[in-house]
Amino acid sequence: MGWLAPLMFLWLLxxxxxxxxxxxxxxxxxDVVVPSTLLWERVIRDVQANAPFQRxxxxxxxxxxxxxxxxxxxxxxxxYVRRTTATGRSIVLIMDTSASMEATDVRPxxxxxxxELARSVIAAMAPQDAGMVIAAANRPIxxxxxxxxxxxxxxxxxxxRPHAASCDMQGALSLAAAVVAPRSxxxxxxxxxxxxxxxGGVNLGKAHILFHAIGRSSNNVGIIAADYRRSLAxxxxxxxxxxxxxxxxxxxxxxxxxxxxxxxxxAHEVTLEPHxxxxxxxxxxxxxxxxxxxxxxxxxxxFAEDNRAYLIIHPAKPIRALLVGAGDVFLEEGxxxxxxxxxxxxxxxxxxxxxxxxVVIFDGACPQTxxxxxxxxxxxxxxxxxxxxxxxAHNQGVIVPDAAHPVLRYVDLTSVQWTAMSVAQPKTWxxxxxxxxxxxxxxxxxxxxxxxxxxxFNLDLAHGPFPLTVGxxxxxxxxxxxxxxxxxxxxxxxxxxxxxxxxxIGVTQVIVTKPDGTRHSVPVAPSGIAVFDDxxxxxxxxxxxxxxxxxxxxxxxxDYNESQIAPxxxxxxxxxxxxxxxxxxxxxxxxxxxxxxxxALAGVLIAIxxxxxxxxxxxxxxx
Amino acid sequence: xxxxxxxxxxxxxxxxxxxxxxxxxxxxLSLAARKAFPGQMKGEKRSxxxxxxxxxxxxxxxxxxxxxxxxxxxxxxxxxxxxxxLFVEEEDLYIALLLDASASMGFGTPSKLRFATxxxxxxxxxxxxxxxxxxxxxxxxxxxxxxxxxxxxxPPRRGRAAVIPFFRALNNLTPxxxxxxxxxxRAFATQTRQRGLAILISDFxxxxxxxxxxxxxxxxxxxxxxxxxxxxxxxxxxAGDIRILDSExxxxxxxxxxxALLKRYEAALEAFCTDIRNFARRxxxxxxxxxSGQAFEGIVLKHLHQAGxxx
Numbered sequence: 001m002g003w004l005a006p007l008m009f010l011w012l013l014x015x016x017x018x019x020x021x022x023x024x025x026x027x028x029x030x031d032v033v034v035p036s037t038l039l040w041e042r043v044i045r046d047v048q049a050n051a052p053f054q055r056x057x058x059x060x061x062x063x064x065x066x067x068x069x070x071x072x073x074x075x076x077x078x079x080y081v082r083r084t085t086a087t088g089r090s091i092v093l094i095m096d097t098s099a100s101m102e103a104t105d106v107r108p109x110x111x112x113x114x115x116e117l118a119r120s121v122i123a124a125m126a127p128q129d130a131g132m133v134i135a136a137a138n139r140p141i142x143x144x145x146x147x148x149x150x151x152x153x154x155x156x157x158x159x160x161r162p163h164a165a166s167c168d169m170q171g172a173l174s175l176a177a178a179v180v181a182p183r184s185x186x187x188x189x190x191x192x193x194x195x196x197x198x199x200g201g202v203n204l205g206k207a208h209i210l211f212h213a214i215g216r217s218s219n220n221v222g223i224i225a226a227d228y229r230r231s232l233a234x235x236x237x238x239x240x241x242x243x244x245x246x247x248x249x250x251x252x253x254x255x256x257x258x259x260x261x262x263x264x265x266x267a268h269e270v271t272l273e274p275h276x277x278x279x280x281x282x283x284x285x286x287x288x289x290x291x292x293x294x295x296x297x298x299x300x301x302x303f304a305e306d307n308r309a310y311l312i313i314h315p316a317k318p319i320r321a322l323l324v325g326a327g328d329v330f331l332e333e334g335x336x337x338x339x340x341x342x343x344x345x346x347x348x349x350x351x352x353x354x355x356x357x358x359v360v361i362f363d364g365a366c367p368q369t370x371x372x373x374x375x376x377x378x379x380x381x382x383x384x385x386x387x388x389x390x391x392x393a394h395n396q397g398v399i400v401p402d403a404a405h406p407v408l409r410y411v412d413l414t415s416v417q418w419t420a421m422s423v424a425q426p427k428t429w430x431x432x433x434x435x436x437x438x439x440x441x442x443x444x445x446x447x448x449x450x451x452x453x454x455x456x457f458n459l460d461l462a463h464g465p466f467p468l469t470v471g472x473x474x475x476x477x478x479x480x481x482x483x484x485x486x487x488x489x490x491x492x493x494x495x496x497x498x499x500x501x502x503x504x505i506g507v508t509q510v511i512v513t514k515p516d517g518t519r520h521s522v523p524v525a526p527s528g529i530a531v532f533d534d535x536x537x538x539x540x541x542x543x544x545x546x547x548x549x550x551x552x553x554x555x556x557x558x559d560y561n562e563s564q565i566a567p568x569x570x571x572x573x574x575x576x577x578x579x580x581x582x583x584x585x586x587x588x589x590x591x592x593x594x595x596x597x598x599x600a601l602a603g604v605l606i607a608i609x610x611x612x613x614x615x616x617x618x619x620x621x622x623x
Numbered sequence: 624x625x626x627x628x629x630x631x632x633x634x635x636x637x638x639x640x641x642x643x644x645x646x647x648x649x650x651x652l653s654l655a656a657r658k659a660f661p662g663q664m665k666g667e668k669r670s671x672x673x674x675x676x677x678x679x680x681x682x683x684x685x686x687x688x689x690x691x692x693x694x695x696x697x698x699x700x701x702x703x704x705x706x707x708x709l710f711v712e713e714e715d716l717y718i719a720l721l722l723d724a725s726a727s728m729g730f731g732t733p734s735k736l737r738f739a740t741x742x743x744x745x746x747x748x749x750x751x752x753x754x755x756x757x758x759x760x761x762x763x764x765x766x767x768x769x770x771x772x773x774x775x776x777x778p779p780r781r782g783r784a785a786v787i788p789f790f791r792a793l794n795n796l797t798p799x800x801x802x803x804x805x806x807x808x809r810a811f812a813t814q815t816r817q818r819g820l821a822i823l824i825s826d827f828x829x830x831x832x833x834x835x836x837x838x839x840x841x842x843x844x845x846x847x848x849x850x851x852x853x854x855x856x857x858x859x860x861x862a863g864d865i866r867i868l869d870s871e872x873x874x875x876x877x878x879x880x881x882x883a884l885l886k887r888y889e890a891a892l893e894a895f896c897t898d899i900r901n902f903a904r905r906x907x908x909x910x911x912x913x914x915s916g917q918a919f920e921g922i923v924l925k926h927l928h929q930a931g932x933x934x
Contacts, residue, residue: 029864035855037872044876
């Protein structure tokens with residue numbers, strides 16, 4: 001037996017002390033003058049003589065009251081026992097609480113219908129069945145443990161609310177499979193509209209999945225993508241892109257509004273063919289202050305969550321780079337080819353530290369000890385370097401196992417050869433993204449919110465022809481953007497995805513105001529990074545900190561799977577064949593459930609109070 | 624003033640003890656004792672003395688000086704010896720009314736004391752008008768007995784002239800103090816030289832009543848115990864958690880009254896009455912139990928008559 005709230009036992013002492021204190025106080029009695037107490041005394045003597053346990057009976061009331069207090073405190077401490085029921089199913093209810101469950105094609109919405117269906121499944125559970133509830137939004141959450149209390153399950157289901165986020169059904173099924181696999185007769189009930197990516201690789205054991213399809217309509221037009229970028233064609237302009245999609249089988253014509261704050265910038269009619277998609281593109285001048293753009297579709301459909309998108313466009317901020325080295329003209333020119341980089345050069349001797357720079361590049365040599373910061377180590381190592389040099393290779397090219405890394409985007413290193421390059425072993429918190437014989441030639445790492453890159457090859461012409469290739473300035477640009485975190489669109493996230501807030505160094509906490517006006521305090525790491533994960537609401541979020549720090553970001557649904565509200569029958573994993581598991585792995589025919597004893601204790605408590613009341617009125621003892 | 628009308632003796636605010644109609648009923652009654660007691664004056668009751676009544680009592684041998692009119696000549700002829708006939712003397716009867724006027728007698732509706740005074744008045748009236756000597760002794764506390772003083776009350780009186788002060792004394796009684804039956808009855812027995820009929824009217828709510836009655840028995844009294852109870856004693860109207868206070872001693876007892884407790888009390892009261900009755904039977908005394916709520920006339924005319932006290 002265990003206790004859910006053992007601290008409640010602290011109440012026992014004061015309650016018992018109070019009862020005893022009340023017993024010590026004499027009962028105030030009404031005075032009645034009688035002719036004589038002669039006969040009454042005789043009665044008293046008779047009662048005392050005939051009932052030797054009278055004194056005990058008087059104390060019995062005290063004992064009963066203390067026992068009642070003990071039971072009350074025990075009930076408040078919420079005792080429970082784990083017991084094994086002989087038979088019964090183990091039922092897991094996975095409730096899709098993603099954004100698409102807010103669709104109103106069924107009244108009042110899909111989640112409400114799913115809840116009703118789930119409650120009917122709970123009501124049909126046998127007494128020996130045990131169940132649990134898992135909410136599946138952007139991450140799975142076990143709302144209850146396994147219990148045979150149907151009221152608890154029904155209450156948990158009723159309290160679920162939808163989230164403006166995608167559905168991680170893969171994670172939810174994995175969680176369900178993990179808890180139901182050791183049990184016999186496992187059943188996993190999925191209540192969803194099927195709006196989630198393909199699920200695979202989940203070992204369900206012998207558990208069966210029952211899919212309860214929710215929804216009946218595909219009547220939806222939504223914004224499935226919204227973003228902006230600095231215009232490459234026109235300086236001082238920002239390109240804004242919104243992708244609209246018609247998920248319905250009918251042609252839809254509607255108006256799209258673009259607002260800057262409360263000012264209407266553009267409104268035009270859009271026509272989408274059945275299942276058609278159309279990008280909407282327009283330019284706005286580079287704002288001097290953060291600008292809130294709202295894209296609104298004036299359309300009546302069954303899913304309103306994707307009819308509006310928000311963009312917060314911050315003014316362009318240059319990357320402040322410090323080049324520490326002897327001075328390599330190719331490297332300097334290559335860096336300055338990117339107009340968004342403000343380059344400062346200095347010598348190793350004159351290097352004071354990384355303060356006031358977004359990234360520091362050490363060309364060929366660096367101090368052995370460095371403070372935390374964003375660094376690029378070109379053929380040199382220090383304590384902050386992500387790799388440990390282990391040797392030198394000659395006349396080597398590199399192979400790129402991770403070409404998708406942002407540093408290697410649009411760059412082909414495999415066609416270049418260096419006369420000599422260092423090889424290194426990545427530190428535990430880093431990984432190599434290019435290698436040669438003997439070890440890694442390029443290692444990237446992220447520690448404490450700071451990014452570092454180690455390059456085994458030099459970026460000058462003396463060690464290889466890389467500076468003469470087209471990819472050289474692109475590689476340098478990628479290098480600096482990634483290291484300085486400039487590639488992150490932290491002002492634009494998908495709802496449900498944690499937002500990264502970069503606060504000034506020294507700020508320990510920021511206050512984030514959600515679209516609904518609620519405020520949350522978020523701690524900031526020493527590196528200035530704060531992560532806010534309660535972003536399951538579409539709209540704009542504002543982070544504020546000391547010293548007038550303000551940072552705004554927007555969260556949009558922008559999820560094709562969620563906007564695709566047409567009910568789908570997903571391809572869910574099947575149970576493993578019986579021969580796949582050894583019978584001894586299964587506790588056949590039994591489940592362990594937690595049962596609270598508080599209701600039983602309350603019943604005993606009431607019985608004791610009634611007994612005490614009866615004894616009180618029956619007592620004939622005279623004190 | 625009509626001396627036969629005791630109402631004339633009452634004060635303006637007093638209630639008459641006995642009404643005229645009831646007094647007329649008492650006129651033809653008299654008090655009787657089962658055995659003869661020596662009287663002090665000529666009366667209508669048989670005395671242990673030999674006297675001049677017409678009722679033959681005994682013979683004795685003639686001695687010089689005897690009146691020859693009382694010689695039984697028939698017997699002298701047969702036995703040739705002179706015998707004188709003796710006749711029963713008829714004298715008055717001494718009736719001692721012992722009235723408990725303690726505080727406990729103040730309870731009841733009407734009060735037990737009021738009821739007791741009416742019974743005493745009726746008995747006293749019968750005795751006085753029947754040329755018996757009637758005394759009244761008030762038992763209200765033990766101070767007199769403790770200090771060797773005479774107990775309060777009225778000395779023995781007879782005749783109609785004594786009725787008015789007797790009634791007045793009864794009418795002025797107020798309940799107070801403790802009965803102290805043991806001390807008071809013992810003091811009465813030692814202070815009174817006469818013997819006769821002792822009528823004790825009390826609620827007997829005193830632990831020493833047996834000792835007191837034994838003192839009377841030791842003096843040779845014929846005893847009548849009139850036990851007066853109030854309705855609230857027979858059926859107490861008590862409930863809940865209370866503290867009872869003894870009206871005489873002030874002693875307090877705490878208790879929680881329940882139906883079961885009341886049943887036990889009623890059983891204890893019945894046992895108490897039975898104890899008094901059995902004691903009286905063993906002592907050759909008469910016992911009459913009465914409730915202050917019932918008609919006192921019935922006690923006098925019925926119960927005392929059945930006991931042979933009132934004839």
